[in-house]
Amino acid sequence: MGDRVNTGVEGLDAMLKGGFLPARPYVVSGPTGSGKTILAMHFLLEGLRQGEPCLLVTMDEPPSEIKANMAVLGWSLGRLKILDATPDVRAHKRVRSVIDVGTTMDVRDMEDVNGMRQPSQIHALEVSVHSVQKMIKQEFAQRLEQTSQRYKRIVIDSLTALKMFSMQGEDSRILIQSFMRFLAELEATSLIVAEHLRRDTIETEFFLSRGEIRLHKWLDGNVIRRALSIEKFRGSSFDDRICAMTIGNAGIVVFPNAQAAFRGTSSELRVGESFLESRIIEEVSNLLDSVLRQIDEAHRRQLPVKDIEVAVSRAMVHFQRRHYQKALKAALACDAQIKQRMGELPPPPPPASLPKPPGVGG
Numbered sequence: 001m002g003d004r005v006n007t008g009v010e011g012l013d014a015m016l017k018g019g020f021l022p023a024r025p026y027v028v029s030g031p032t033g034s035g036k037t038i039l040a041m042h043f044l045l046e047g048l049r050q051g052e053p054c055l056l057v058t059m060d061e062p063p064s065e066i067k068a069n070m071a072v073l074g075w076s077l078g079r080l081k082i083l084d085a086t087p088d089v090r091a092h093k094r095v096r097s098v099i100d101v102g103t104t105m106d107v108r109d110m111e112d113v114n115g116m117r118q119p120s121q122i123h124a125l126e127v128s129v130h131s132v133q134k135m136i137k138q139e140f141a142q143r144l145e146q147t148s149q150r151y152k153r154i155v156i157d158s159l160t161a162l163k164m165f166s167m168q169g170e171d172s173r174i175l176i177q178s179f180m181r182f183l184a185e186l187e188a189t190s191l192i193v194a195e196h197l198r199r200d201t202i203e204t205e206f207f208l209s210r211g212e213i214r215l216h217k218w219l220d221g222n223v224i225r226r227a228l229s230i231e232k233f234r235g236s237s238f239d240d241r242i243c244a245m246t247i248g249n250a251g252i253v254v255f256p257n258a259q260a261a262f263r264g265t266s267s268e269l270r271v272g273e274s275f276l277e278s279r280i281i282e283e284v285s286n287l288l289d290s291v292l293r294q295i296d297e298a299h300r301r302q303l304p305v306k307d308i309e310v311a312v313s314r315a316m317v318h319f320q321r322r323h324y325q326k327a328l329k330a331a332l333a334c335d336a337q338i339k340q341r342m343g344e345l346p347p348p349p350p351p352a353s354l355p356k357p358p359g360v361g362g
Contacts, residue, residue, distance in 0.1 A: 005153070005189045008046030009039065011254025012213070015230055015239035020211070024235075025183040025190040027159075027205055030215030034226065035247050036193045037061070039213070040155045041070055041077070042251055043191050048078055052152035053143065057083040057136060059161040060193075073251050081151075083139060085132055085162075129175040132162060133182050140186060151188045158193035159205055176204040207285070207320065210234045216242065216260070227260035232282045280324045287331040288315060294338045308338050 004019035013019045020026055028036050037060070047054040058066060063082050070077060136154070144150055156162070159179075163172055183190045194205055206212055212231040217224060229242040244258040291312055298305045315330035 006046050006050075007039070008042035008044075008049075009252050009254055011243065011245075011256045012039075012228065012252075014256045015228075015241075015243065015254065016233060017236055017238060020189055021235050022189050023184075023187045024210040025180055025192060025208075026211045026213065027192045027194050027209040028213045028215070029194050029196060029206070029231075031195070031217055034215035034217040035245075035252055036215060037066070037069075037157055038073075038247060038251055039215070040157055040191050040193055041066075041075065044080060044153060044155055045075060045077060047153040048080060053081070053147075053149050054153040054155075055081045055083065055136075055139065055151045055188075056155050056157065057085060057132065058157050059085045059132070060158050062086050073249065075251070081139070081143075083132075083135055085135070129162060129172075129179050133179055136186075137182070151186070154183070154186065154188050154190045156183075156190065156192045158195070160193070160195045173204050177208060180205060180208040215245070225260070228254050232285065234286075280328060284315075284319055284324060284327050284331055287328070287335060288312065288319070291331060291334045291338055294335075294342060298338065298342060303341065305338065305341065308334055308341070311337070 003022055004013075004016070005022050006013050006019040007016065028039050030036050040056075044054045044056060056066075061069075063084050066082075067077070140151060159176070163176070183192070192205060192209065194203070196203070196206070209232075211233040214229050214231050216227040216229065219225075226245045226247065227242050228245040230238045230240060239256055241256075242260045244255045244260045246253050246255075291308075295305055295309060295312070298308075311330060311334050315327050315334060318324075318327035318330060
């Protein structure tokens with residue numbers, strides 16, 4: 001199926017049937033310490049190896065720490081461009097319930113990163129979805145103007161940190177929706193590091209991403225076990241098993257031929273629920289996508305479908321609240337209703353016959 005974007009993790013590429021579909025946003029999720037940033041670095045390192053322009057937007061760790069952590073694995077990220085959007089602890093101040101975070105938003109080569117930032121580098125910019133989006137847009141425009149080359153890969157590490165830094169009172173769902181649409185329009189393959197903050201809702205980035213790679217970590221006796229699963233991957237088939245994974249001197253290694261073995265009732269229940277959820281999430285998501293496409297077609301043909309749009313909104317609310325069975329039932333009803341209504345439309349009229357020019361016989 002056309003070109004694929006390799007992740008740099010051989011076992012994961014095999015599970016993805018060759019890699020990501022290009023120019024789409026994806027999410028890598030998992031608990032703290034599960035290897036999300038390492039997987040993202042694999043992705044960028046593979047891009048650099050292929051001579052692709054790559055950009056890292058970091059909000060969790062300062063560039064100096066990332067550079068030191070990757071050096072332990074023997075990785076040199078070379079001319080990786082990095083947008084430093086980490087908050088500076090010296091700039092924190094509390095005003096009522098709002099935390100105003102000062103940040104440096106400079107773009108540098110990774111190899112130029114040395115030690116801590118200097119006070120002269122600090123700019124009093126609020127860390128927000130809007131400000132980070134603006135800086136990414138500016139960097140993309142500058143690169144295109146200077147080199148006539150677009151960034152091919154971008155990593156956001158992490159969107160969870162960005163949401164936590166955003167000022168209270170903002171509608172984060174709308175902001176993230178806009179940010180995800182912005183990433184999709186960049187024509188780069190994006191990998192977004194994120195965590196599930198609440199079990200009773202699906203955050204916007206997980207719903208709108210084109211795929212999700214989830215990392216699992218659990219305690220087996222006194223040993224930490226790891227695994228990886230593909231929760232969804234739109235537009236392609238994929239290996240839907242939970243496969244064993246390790247983190248060692250070579251970084252992440254995925255074993256697609258070794259399914260993870262979970263022991264202990266609590267871990268087994270938690271991972272099992274996650275695996276079963278992924279199947280119905282994919283089914284409901286695809287069904288809602290189909291209904292929305294049919295609604296667009298109905299609008300094009302000037303067919304009133306306001307009632308169906310309202311019903312779809314209810315289905316999406318159920319979906320975001322993790323009421324999957326209710327969401328599936330509502331989505332199926334919408335799908336049946338829109339198909340029936342589209343079928344009731346009269347066939348389009350044949351094209352009008354043009355009058356024949358004078359003197360032309362029948």
